[in-house]
Amino acid sequence: MSSNRNLHNTKKQKTHLQFNANSPIPKATSQTLRKNIISKHSSNLFQNTFHHQNSYMNHDLENSRDSPYNKTHHNNSANEKPNPLIQNNIIPIISNTNGNRPLPRFGQSLLSISPVKLLLFGGAVGDTSNFKFSNETFLLNLMTRIWSKIIIDDYNNIPKGRAAHAASSNDEFEMVIHGGSIGGHELAEDELWLFELKKDNEEYGSWRKINHQSKGPGKRYGHTLNYMKPYFILFGGSCHTHILNDLWIIDIKSPQVKWIKIDFKNNVAPSPRLYQTCGFCNKGEEKDMMLLFGGRDSNENALNDIWGLTHNKNHSWSWTRAPITDNELLKPRYNHSIVFYGTLMIIIGGRSNKNYNGTLPIQVFDNNKKDIFDFPGVEMNRHNSFIFDKYIFLYGGFNDNNPTHPIGVLSKISIETLFHNSPLSRLIEVNNKNTKIKNNDGKQVKNTKFKLSHNVVIGSGGIINQDSEENEVEDMTSVFTKVNIEQLKEENKRIGENSAKNNNNYLIQSIRPFNSNLVNKFIDTLLRPFEWFDNSKMDEIHKSLPFKLKEIYNLIKEVSPILEKEKSLIRIRSPCKIFGNIYGDYNDLMRFFESFGNPSDDNQMGDINVMQYVFLGDFCDRCHYSLEIIFLLFALKIKYPNFIYLIRGHHEDISVNINSGLGQECKDRLDDDITQTKSLFFLINKVFDLLPFGVLVDNNILCVHGGIGSRVSSLDDIENIKRPFRIVHEVTNKEEQIVLDLLYSEYSNETKNIEPNKERDIEGKGFIVKYGEERLNKFLIDNKIVLLITSHKFCKEGILSMNNDRLLSIFSSSNYMDKYNNYGGMIIIGKKTANKPINIIPRLIDCMENKKETYRQDVMGSPVRDNF
Secondary structure, three states, rough: OOOHHHHHHOOOOOOOOOOOOOOOOOOOHHHHHOOOOOOOOOOOOOOOOOOOHHHHHHHHHHEOOOOOOOOOOOOOHHHOOOOOOOOOEEEEOOOOOOOOOOEEOOOOOEEEEEEEEEEEEEEEEEEEEEEOOOOOEEEEOOOOOOOEEEEEEEOOOOOOEEOOOOEEOOOOOOEEEEEOOOOOOEOOOOOEEEEEOOOOOOOOEEEEEOOOOOOOOOOOOOEEEEOOEEEEEEEEEEOOEEEEEEEEOOOOOOOOOOOOEEOOHHHHHHHHHHEEEEEOOOOOOOOOEEEEEEEEEOOOEEOEEEEEEEEEOOOOEEEEEOOOOOOOHHHOOOEEEEEEOEEEEEEOEEEEOOOOOOOOOOEEEEEEOOOOEEOEEEEEEOOEEEEOEEEEEEEEEEOOOOOOOOOEEEEEEEEEEOOOOOHHHHHHHHHHHHOEEEEEEOOEOOOOEEEOOOOOOEEEEEEEEOOOOOOHOOOOHOOOOEEEEEEOOOOHHOOHHHHOOOOOOOOHHHOOOHHHHHHHHHHHOOOOOOOOOOOHHHHHHHHHOOOOOOHHHHHHHHHHHHHHHOOOOEEEEOOOEEEEEOOOOHHHHHHHHHHEEEOOOOOOOEEEOOHHHHHHHHOOOOOOOOOHHHHHHHHHHOOOOOOOEEEOOOOHHHHHHHHOOOOHHHHHHOOOOOOOOHHHHHHHHHHHHHOOOOEEEEEEEEEEOOOOOOOOOOOHHHHHOOOEEEEEOOOHHHHHHHHHHHHHHOOOOOOEEEEEOOOOOOOOOOOOOEEOHHHHHHHHHHOOEEEEEEEOOOOOOOEEEEEOOOOEEOOOOOOOHHHOOOOEEEEOOOOOOOOOOOEEEEEEEEEHHOOOOOOOOOOOOOOOOOEE
């Protein structure tokens, strides 16, 4: 097959691209911009003065680049604005990250160990004349866009700091590294190191040296390491005296681990080189072939050839050169990156020969048609690239505008925009339609894909592409058309089974009779997403709690019959928002409402007509403002009964909240005698006894407070719970145990099936349990559930993904008890479509922005064990 000249002529046009030109930029008030996700600026261990260490590394890595847009990027991805192309170049859009971010570096490795998690190791930190080699390991969670620095279990057993090493990950979420430069004209030992994250706490990890029983490839740098099950494949690089083209394989899971050098018949193999790229195409004729491109030879000439490595059925190995008629169409380069999108190999950035002027174009090699396409280039080299959704993400390395300092930001390029008006634009839809996900055993999974972040689509351990732009969900009010609620003749269809079953008698909510003056007073007083930080207004409200006792009694009287009519398992349809533990943290709830839309229909950020709200319990206790939270949620439930859903948590229990904060608030703020059965405290808890225990979204996402524990086997177990229900801690029957499971059980990576939770069950009676992977997976399969969402467990990241992304834990109170410095999180489940069966968008607030203390100092506790 030969290169298509006509197609190549069309792609040579210098088109000026405009990123996200068709996507509306969400409107936001100044308060909204101020309160969106705030970046943490955590300290890094590299506090020592950088010093020059290695002259030949300087020679090879001299092209340090810094990003000209590093100083001006937006903190909130919702407000990212497209950067125009400068001449024929692309300036990628900054993709904001938070947490303990790595210092800018070059020569690092960055690779995926799970659908939404990347590991970064090593690199040279500092500028080209003054740098230090790092042996730090960082985790980037793409769901939350939070960096965390991994704490190593044994710092005496860790590889030396290095750059220009080779790294790869396998299908067991492990990272393997080899070689590299360690400074002082020295190369790292001929050792293979393996890194593993701790399963139950991803803040920790461990390194171990892999012992092998044979001679290895030897010391080198600038080589590649790739995984083709069951082998890690090492190719090329430099041993400092000469450049190599040897190929070695090793199976680290074999009973006899040893390196094997592969010899090729007739010496058909790529020429010696370093700083080449290798990867795997996931479609087409080269699906099971490792593809190699470019590099630099011993005369410092850039190369432009493409080779494919095949493991044949007779267990032999062979190299094949790509059949391109006119190889000059490919620009020679090294220190570049490649990513694969369907049948396309996309070549990004890099350096070329000294006589090459201008920016290297982004070039796309179509493995099926053997065609080459040119697009505007990006001025980067020694960077990392990866694809999620329809974006190419770039990290680290250098930018031509600053050749001495590395880049420290994550940025992105829209593939859809890049390919616009080119012959490749048609392949975007083809890739989306043909993408399927697989289990770990390789079998195809049906109807289990869901979008877990702005740019990552995952499901059952696989990665897929999706057909939505990131900004599509930034402002949910722009996704749906607002109409008068009285005009919604088909409203029961959107709400789902809960309202559709009584179709004849169902009244749309705006004409349902309720005490509007009473309810609106509570909402108007307490729903203040743009004023919560105003001391002059809010302090008076918190101090006086301006409601008469009769009004509070009437509010309770209004909400009770609404809850009585609901089933114990609510069934709704997307779109909806899911909130976790609030713990009376009024400030945080208002911050969520301010930044990401609030449940009202009378202001520019209100989205109640198009969005359902689910609160997964623990509304009260701990913080100062439990009453504000309870009264507001009750009033919203009365006014919008089919858009507000209150699910019971373990603090909605009189035996817990009498001592954990709510009881004290009722005494201090309402002058309430909480020992009396007619007290407001007692009546509020009677409402709690009416609360449902779960929500089922789109028939395949189950939301409960705690988990499934030991006795929850089916959805009927939840739906059949009779309410009102008084929680019993001394279990005497199955229903009492089911309720305790729903409220108190926790998922644990260290538990396979079920075991007692000794941290919570202090008395050791065995009613409070942990459940593990086997227990959860069986429940999900038996009930055709693809995702379980819980909120009971403390989560420092605000949102935590577990069990290969089959379980999400949400914690919506930031800086818990004014001392844990955690994020607060909630998620949006976007509207279900044919192309997006499940669409999950995370939303975070940073504890550093909430300056007011909200924790009640007279109530002690911990995120590990709550008071009973």
